[in-house]
Amino acid sequence: MKNDLEAFWMPFTANRQFKKNPRMFVGANGMHYSTSEGKKVLDGTAGLWCCNAGHARPKITEAVQRQVVELDYAPAFQIGHPGAFELSNRLAALAPDPLNHVFFTNSGSESVETALKIALAYHQAKGNGRKTRLIGRERGYHGVNFGGISVGGIVNNRNSFGHLLSGVDHLPHTHLPSQNAFSKGQPEHGAHLAEHLTDIIALHGAETVAAVIVEPIAGSTGVLVPPYGYLERLREITAQHDILLIFDEVITGFGRIGSAFAANHFGVTPDMITCAKGLTNGVIPMGAVIASREIHDAFMNGPEHLIELFHGYTYSGNPIASAAALATLDTYQEEGLFDRVGDLYGLWQEGLHSLADHSKVIDVRSYGLIGAIELEPLAGQATKRAFSAFLSAFERGVLIRTTGDIIALSPPLIINEAQIEEIFDVLRTVLKEIE
Numbered sequence: 001m002k003n004d005l006e007a008f009w010m011p012f013t014a015n016r017q018f019k020k021n022p023r024m025f026v027g028a029n030g031m032h033y034s035t036s037e038g039k040k041v042l043d044g045t046a047g048l049w050c051c052n053a054g055h056a057r058p059k060i061t062e063a064v065q066r067q068v069v070e071l072d073y074a075p076a077f078q079i080g081h082p083g084a085f086e087l088s089n090r091l092a093a094l095a096p097d098p099l100n101h102v103f104f105t106n107s108g109s110e111s112v113e114t115a116l117k118i119a120l121a122y123h124q125a126k127g128n129g130r131k132t133r134l135i136g137r138e139r140g141y142h143g144v145n146f147g148g149i150s151v152g153g154i155v156n157n158r159n160s161f162g163h164l165l166s167g168v169d170h171l172p173h174t175h176l177p178s179q180n181a182f183s184k185g186q187p188e189h190g191a192h193l194a195e196h197l198t199d200i201i202a203l204h205g206a207e208t209v210a211a212v213i214v215e216p217i218a219g220s221t222g223v224l225v226p227p228y229g230y231l232e233r234l235r236e237i238t239a240q241h242d243i244l245l246i247f248d249e250v251i252t253g254f255g256r257i258g259s260a261f262a263a264n265h266f267g268v269t270p271d272m273i274t275c276a277k278g279l280t281n282g283v284i285p286m287g288a289v290i291a292s293r294e295i296h297d298a299f300m301n302g303p304e305h306l307i308e309l310f311h312g313y314t315y316s317g318n319p320i321a322s323a324a325a326l327a328t329l330d331t332y333q334e335e336g337l338f339d340r341v342g343d344l345y346g347l348w349q350e351g352l353h354s355l356a357d358h359s360k361v362i363d364v365r366s367y368g369l370i371g372a373i374e375l376e377p378l379a380g381q382a383t384k385r386a387f388s389a390f391l392s393a394f395e396r397g398v399l400i401r402t403t404g405d406i407i408a409l410s411p412p413l414i415i416n417e418a419q420i421e422e423i424f425d426v427l428r429t430v431l432k433e434i435e
């Protein structure tokens with residue numbers, strides 16, 4: 001063996017660079033990670049947008065410990081356990097009405113596949129079997145499975161993997177830097193981009209279109225906030241044509257922008273919400289699709305002994321994941337964490353926009369406790385500048401995330417004012433230091 005880091009093929013990682021100079025976390029508590037070298041690193045990204053309540057939260061830890069002793073696993077098919085039912089009710093209460101039925105998965109990617117499959121099967125159940133076309137959006141991220149990368153629009157995630165799903169089309173993305181750069185909150189321009197959906201529908205015929213899937217705020221592509229009126233218009237057009245609207249809320253769910261879901265926050269109710277990440281505070285893999293009553297009920301026909309939807313995972317609604325999720329929702333509620341986003345928003349925006357006049361910065365975008373700082377790429381070396389920023393920030397004890405040449409920030413909602421200032425102080429130094 002070359003070295004003991006060799007065997008692990010790391011996901012979405014520059015493996016060779018990493019293994020020459022590894023960055024290892026060995027502990028986490030509250031707002032901080034600790035490294036194998038004994039250094040503390042302030043978590044500016046809630047892990048991977050998932051640890052919304054911070055790390056090592058006692059209620060969640062204890063719930064997992066209790067559950068693993070009491071009932072470690074129950075078969076997910078044809079048998080239940082109380083936790084999954086209780087959690088479904090809690091999620092249904094958090095989601096906007098009439099989204100009140102929950103199908104459990106183990107990740108955001110699986111939630112997306114599940115929602116797409118439910119959309120197709122729903123139309124078939126209603127006798128509209130020709131409605132099979134799926135519409136995503138350029139720059140969209142919907143996980144890494146075949147359905148998700150087919151409707152997704154991040155080029156590198158798609159272009160090594162063959163033909164993908166057929167019958168997929170894409171809306172244009174909503175990034176309009178010449179009009180919207182340095183917007184605070186929702187940008188003014190771009191609602192008209194939703195009209196492209198009308199063109200796509202006209203091209204293929206509404207009777208062939210099953211669903212539209214978008215992230216209310218596109219996260220992984222580098223934070224694209226929906227222009228005023230854009231989501232509302234998507235909802236109007238989809239409703240007009242009996243096309244399901246799916247909000248992929250894997251990032252925006254669970255308080256990230258101050259509400260349980262972006263759907264609640266923007267006042268736009270889709271037919272399905274996909275979620276994961278913050279559902280268990282990142283502690284145990286779990287995802288969910290929250291579907292409308294109408295979608296669910298369309299399946300509840302035929303003889304009662306027959307399975308209504310031929311879909312599910314060995315770990316759907318796993319008891320330990322359910323316990324972690326219930327304790328996570330309690331923690332969010334007891335500590336009023338979703339409300340903290342509104343309290344911190346002013347300072348958060350101020351910090352982000354204090355970097356706006358730096359010569360290397362070409363845009364700053366923000367919403368809720370999310371921020372993006374887009375850097376001018378180095379000539380002929382796309383992504384290098386942002387990656388240097390990531391390494392430099394890490395050296396200085398702050399975890400940031402980069403995608404392309406964009407720095408993305410999404411700290412746990414327990415962050416305090418001094419820690420917000422620390423992130424931006426470090427970034428100011430980083431921007432000066434990097435090439």
Ligand SMILES: Cc1ncc(COP(=O)(O)O)c(C=O)c1O
Nearest residue numbers: 107108109141142143248250251
């Ligand atoms: C909007 C969205 N959908 C889906 C996913 C995929 O989630 P997972 O990595 O849990 O499969 C992500 C992950 O970042 C995401 O941001």
